[in-house]
Amino acid sequence: MRKKEIRVALIGHKFMGVAHSNAFRNLSMWMNLPVKVSMKCVCGEDSEENLSIFAERFGWESWDPDWRRVVQRNDIDLVSIATPNFLHKEIAIEAARNGKLIICEKPLSNNLSEAREMLDAVERADIRHCCGYTYRFTPSLALARQLVAEGRIGRIYNVFVRYAQDWISDPNFAMVWRFDKKIAGSGPLGDLSAHSIDATRFVTGLHFKEVSGNLQTLIKERPLDSAKPSGSKGSVTVDDVAQFLVNFEEGATGCFESTRLATGRKNYNTIEVNGEKGSIFWNFEEQNSLLFYDNQRSPKESGFAKINVTHDMHPYNGGWWPQGHGIGYADSFVIEFGLFIKSILENAAFNPDFRDGMECQKVLEAIEKSSVTRTWINLSQI
Ligand code: NAI
Numbered sequence: 001m002r003k004k005e006i007r008v009a010l011i012g013h014k015f016m017g018v019a020h021s022n023a024f025r026n027l028s029m030w031m032n033l034p035v036k037v038s039m040k041c042v043c044g045e046d047s048e049e050n051l052s053i054f055a056e057r058f059g060w061e062s063w064d065p066d067w068r069r070v071v072q073r074n075d076i077d078l079v080s081i082a083t084p085n086f087l088h089k090e091i092a093i094e095a096a097r098n099g100k101l102i103i104c105e106k107p108l109s110n111n112l113s114e115a116r117e118m119l120d121a122v123e124r125a126d127i128r129h130c131c132g133y134t135y136r137f138t139p140s141l142a143l144a145r146q147l148v149a150e151g152r153i154g155r156i157y158n159v160f161v162r163y164a165q166d167w168i169s170d171p172n173f174a175m176v177w178r179f180d181k182k183i184a185g186s187g188p189l190g191d192l193s194a195h196s197i198d199a200t201r202f203v204t205g206l207h208f209k210e211v212s213g214n215l216q217t218l219i220k221e222r223p224l225d226s227a228k229p230s231g232s233k234g235s236v237t238v239d240d241v242a243q244f245l246v247n248f249e250e251g252a253t254g255c256f257e258s259t260r261l262a263t264g265r266k267n268y269n270t271i272e273v274n275g276e277k278g279s280i281f282w283n284f285e286e287q288n289s290l291l292f293y294d295n296q297r298s299p300k301e302s303g304f305a306k307i308n309v310t311h312d313m314h315p316y317n318g319g320w321w322p323q324g325h326g327i328g329y330a331d332s333f334v335i336e337f338g339l340f341i342k343s344i345l346e347n348a349a350f351n352p353d354f355r356d357g358m359e360c361q362k363v364l365e366a367i368e369k370s371s372v373t374r375t376w377i378n379l380s381q382i
């Protein structure tokens, strides 16, 4: 595609809205793109006044609270979706109908049938799409993938994957959209384990064959208003803890857990891969390093080596600074969006796309089904 300018609209202006704004504002510069990225319009469910303040602060030319109007605008090429999960499908399908390029946050949708509809819509419209599994764009996680691909881990025996946070461990933490199944689809299962499933697919290339899930809601009610903890309560309709065992097609096994009740854990997004020739351990909280155990070395000097991934021979050049200076959370969005736009300009493949999002959704659906039926579910049944 030959383009001089990519004109962007962003739907959603809170947590991810800020991360996306920062990325769009900076990616031409950091990713050396031969194209101008114009931040045309931001949309959010908010007052005109607040939207205008946001637009001014983050560099958007205009704002509009109505996403339908925004995705129909002729002066928009790319729509970036950073809304609660239940809106992803409707916005993406409408954007696809209008021929827009799409970045959609994870999880792709609230369930598998929605994900299939979304994939179908973008394929029919023949537009390019990205599903926001951002952690793939962390140099350390990409190095883990490289080590596996280069055979340094050998045959994979086991993956041990835990994503733990603690921001809702206080039972008086009030209701937010993430506790409502109709809006969020699920709890940590789709919020956090979705990242873990994608990271496992990305790093190991293993194929999920069957799963056994245990989803539990430990805090069933929460205050509606954080200022009145003893006032009216709302029901939590999603899981608080998502645990599942996996058998992969290739014969490896997996043990996964995610929770937002792990007191002391902030964004403990981890994956350990144990293989015949070595092991790796990745922890996003220490994103500029990767632990690697090389089983080919003599036991005399073996141990997990902490690789500093900030050298320009590391994936994504280890970032943009001289070695040792490291990169941070916001930078992975710059890399993600930059590589997505580059792939469009060069007509090259890009992952993760909506198919990756749909594959992840298939695993999530199997886990939910397994948890309800208390049986192992083979993905071919999904
Ligand atoms: P948030 O609650 O901070 O922001 C949601 C935004 O959606 C707000 O700006 C709100 O005004 C807007 N919105 C809600 N309804 C709307 C409507 N009808 N029309 C227009 N805008 C509307 O949520 P957050 O944390 O930013 O999450 C958004 C999405 O990003 C979720 O799907 C979440 O799973 C995903 N996410 C992805 C992350 C990643 O690592 N890639 C990190 C955090 C969130």
Ligand code: SOE
Binding pocket: 165, 191, 192, 195, 260, 267
């Ligand atoms: C909240 O648990 C959250 O913001 C998730 O929605 C993100 O996907 C994760 O990356 C960080 O935590």
